């Protein structure tokens with residue numbers, strides 16, 4: 513029997529429709545949430561991501577600014593733009609597209625973004641608030657992962673979740689969010705011994721390692737929810753997840769496909785964060 517597929521595209525479309533309606537209501541009160549995206553250089557993948565963010569703003573009725581800067585931009589010039597956006601009243605969310613060119617210190621730029629406009633959720637204060645369980649702007653992909661798990665209707669409380677990958681942008685925040693939902697969380701990484709013994713105990717398995725089709729059915733407990741964050745470009749140009757979908761879906765519970773699983777959720781959660789930030793800054797939250 514094959515598992516049910518978690519349709520990230522559909523969940524994303526449902527959330528976006530809710531956001532669109534709320535933005536329309538705010539617009540009638542004379543208020544428009546605004547997102548500024550900054551792109552430095554000509555990285556092709558980053559250009560696609562930025563265009564998709566611009567389109568999402570347009571589709572949902574947000575005010576949007578995209579600052580496309582040459583790869584030669586200095587750190588000082590970029591910090592000056594961030595400072596300007598921090599003070600700009602019609603901008604409620606600031607996203608600096610990563611990676612930045614090598615001569616710019618990413619941490620210096622992330623640290624410079626106003627905490628209340630940090631819609632990527634990467635600022636150390638937002639990360640710290642996530643750790644201690646205070647209100648914060650949540651990192652987008654991890655927030656999307658939790659949303660997809662919740663939409664399966666599975667109760668997270670008391671479940672054993674295993675996360676493979678401990679990056680600052682995916683694995684670590686996913687594990688913190690799962691703990692916030694009262695799951696018991698095991699973290700695995702490249703030095704984990706006997707990983708299969710751990711993953712086979714998981715009621716919920718989240719995979720974020722960046723290795724195409726790495727996790728097959730031998731890692732998975734029958735019926736487990738499997739969330740594949742991986743996005744790997746194969747030599748034939750196709751996109752593959754970190755999970756061998758064909759193998760795993762034969763024994764798992766609900767599972768996300770790649771593409772069409774976690775991927776579509778990231779920009780949707782960015783748009784949700786921007787609305788949250790805008791309402792807080794406007795005193796509407």
Ligand code: NAP
Pocket residue numbers: 653676677678679680681682683700701702703704720721722723741742743744774775778
């Ligand atoms: P990353 O920074 O490279 O981190 C990878 C993590 O996986 C590290 O913690 C690493 O362990 C661990 N790892 C690598 N090989 C492993 C192995 N064989 N066994 C166990 N653990 C292993 O990657 P990332 O930024 O988290 O991204 C992970 C994947 O998610 C990538 O495919 C990326 O493209 C994708 N992604 C998708 C979205 C989206 O859908 N919107 C967003 C972000 C990322 P160590 O710490 O020990 O090195």
